[in-house]
Amino acid sequence: MFVIRVFNHYIHRRILMQVLFDFGLIVTAVMGAVFFGRQHSQFLLSATATLSFSLAICIFLINIASGFYRQAHNRSFTETLARAGLAALIALPLAYGIFSTLPESVENSSALSLSAVIAVAAVLLHRVYAAHAGVKAGTRTRILVLGSGPAAKLVGETLRASDPTAEIVGYFSAPNEQQVAVAPSQIVAGQSLAQTALKAGVSEIVVAVTERRGGNMPLRDLLDCKIQGIRVSDISTHFEKTLGKLRLDYVNAGWLIFGDGFDQGFFRTAVKRLFDIVSATVLLLVSAPVMLVTMVLIKLESPGPVFYRQQRVGLNGVPFDVVKFRSMRNDAEKDGKPRWATAADDRVTSVGRVIRKVRIDELPQLFNVLKGEMSIVGPRPERPFFVDKLTQEIPYYAVRHSIKPGVTGWAQVRYHYGATVEDSQEKLQYDLYYVKNHTLFLDLLILFETVAVVLTGKGAR
Template sequence: MVRLFNHYIHRRLILQVLFDYGLIVSAVMAVVALGRQHSDFLLSMTATHGFSVATCTFVINIASGFYQQSHNRSFTETLARAGLAALFALPLAYAIFSVLPHDMGDSRLLPTAAVAAVAAVLIHRVYAAHASVNVRARSRILVLGSGPAAKLVGETLKASDPSAEVVGYFPAPHEQQVAVPASHILTGQSLATTALNAGVSEIVVAVTERRGGNMPLRDLLDCKIQGIRVSDISTHFEKTLGKLRLDYVNAGWLIFGDGFDQGFFRTAVKRLFDIVSAAVLVVVSAPVMLVTMLLIKIESPGPVFYRQQRVGLNGQNFDVVKFRSMRNDAEKDGKPRWATAADDRITAVGRVIRKLRIDELPQLFNVLKGEMSIVGPRPERPFFVERLTQEIPYYAVRHSIKPGVTGWAQVRYHYGATVEDSQEKLQYDLYYVKNHTLFLDLLILFETVAVVLTGKGAR
């Protein structure tokens, strides 16, 4: 894993992106070179047309979910995503080379080559999504510990990272409970010798009890000196799953670790990004909002907009604005309730606009007012916040930044309707609060497009 702008990204993913860029740019350079054009023209054509097509294809691939983890995705779903991406990417590639000026003799040669290169990228995306990882390219990981925490680390790696290989478990001194298979336990040599002989690239410390000489600190230092990465279990879950596991996070790790940068510069950049993004989205979505208002008014009596008190920055309450998607008497008994999968309070129009996330569009005006951000933890109702703060540790930390129209938890986890769901989503929210940057905000926006297109998690 590589940490880029505070966000953990797989090396394999970076190589895939570079390959996609290189394939398109190389195709443009090859066609221009075959046309026997001079070097200045070759460089200018590559810098303008080639990188424009490659960047547009990259954005479309992100929005289609091609750069997300895909080992649990069916081949049919991958083909469907490829088809959707092709609908946008192929015409766009042809248009860029047809509209932007160039001096090639055959005006059809470059657009055709660009379309072929983009098609090759999409075909490669489908192949890469289901191709098995080369054994040599896998990262070899040794888990220090043999208890329940070590077992969970191994299961997590197996389920979420096909490019990682757990070579075994090294029991910690004085460890009481063994939860991993005996055949996977490595003994007989020191930790450093075992790691070096096994060609380990990383050691994950999965020892929960660290007092009484239960941590082989000298061996771990020797491993680090030899170039082997040593990761704490909390850091392991953070970079592997993109969340902070509450059961393995402690206040000391949060306080003395990095992250939680809420400085003036980051706040100013985020606010500027919010204003520009919200203004553009209001203009672009205005026709959709007008049609939605009309349909809501036709279908059922009551107001078009729905205002509800939510908890925002520093625990301050504000009124969030949404398109009304439920009957006007949805909570006539006065008792707050989470929406459920087959909620009979939702109207026919409401079901559609919820699935497509259109009901959230009026929150753009909350963003312009400064009550919300484009990206951040979703705002919750005061009734639920009071309850969740008492039941879930660190829940109040999510209120240290403005709530968002979309967020890391929204693109990583389905709709939450229980305390357990709220706890799971909080783990993603904490990751965002700890590591948020403009880069992560852009990534979340692109992934939100994929969520909207697939209707994932709508309720």
């Protein structure tokens, strides 16, 4: 799978091409309307270029929030249309409004506004088409998997499920491999790995050999492949870039220690803190009316406090009190035993069910952000009782406490709400990816994907 690393975050080549296409279409359409018009003043060219670039950036953000720049081969056509319709309700008036700011003295201002609206409509229609269009055979990334055991089989399954642009050429058995899990018809025979890969026109080799001692790794052949321009990835890196998570069953301490990532330097910490303060302040100002109405509704529906305080584990394992809107009955844990919230939890009030669905109950955590106890983006803060339990049962669980917990996070937008140890293990794999690769760029992507999660109610509990 051909991915490009942008600010530590893996992005598929196809996604980048879609972004560039959308950006280019909007700018070209609007600037084309200028050149076909009768006015070509320096002011008009400069103003139109600025507005078209601004519009392109706005549409880019709307498309991220709508989930149009994520793999959508498992999404229904109806769902894609619904997303496009919602995006159009925001994007089309926005396009017209941006170009309405041109001075009245510009003769063809209405034509420019119309061209902007048409360009945005074309972008949204193309997003619908691209989400469900088949991938041409010539554009697929040809991948050869080194190994034929359970790990190799899992690599093939994840590629087929997550990337429609990947074409698995076959599996090349490693020397002295004991267990075969793939079908014999999928195993590629050849004198050497390098010759087989070159003959098959392979773009990438994924090394899915878990036992690498005793001559199991054809290192010379792998070096020859790399020299010939074929990308070589180990299984841990494959899952990291393909699924956006670190699979615990194929991660080892050596890979984490000697690989890149885990940038916790002063500059990154300072930038993240500044981003947290600015974002939390803006979000509190914008959401103040919603928070006020929520407070009144909670008070009217059931007795008890409006806010709910609960001890959570923060940076470096230090506990703090998280603040949320109360969404459960006041006696939700009257027996004193901590319990995970479930999808149909009978302890949740009517108002609580609504505010959980659209994540309004999380808004008071912005005060925790301003106090420096939390970040806008980070792993979800968990209760000490569950942290003690999960640290004993799940390897590397404590690594997630090396950064501040967040109001939203990579795991929250990629996986539904978890209420079991297995769910916590799955979410930890996304948290580890974030801890390893977090940057301001990834934080911004997560924020815009959070908008899509809120709008669709995905992962609510």
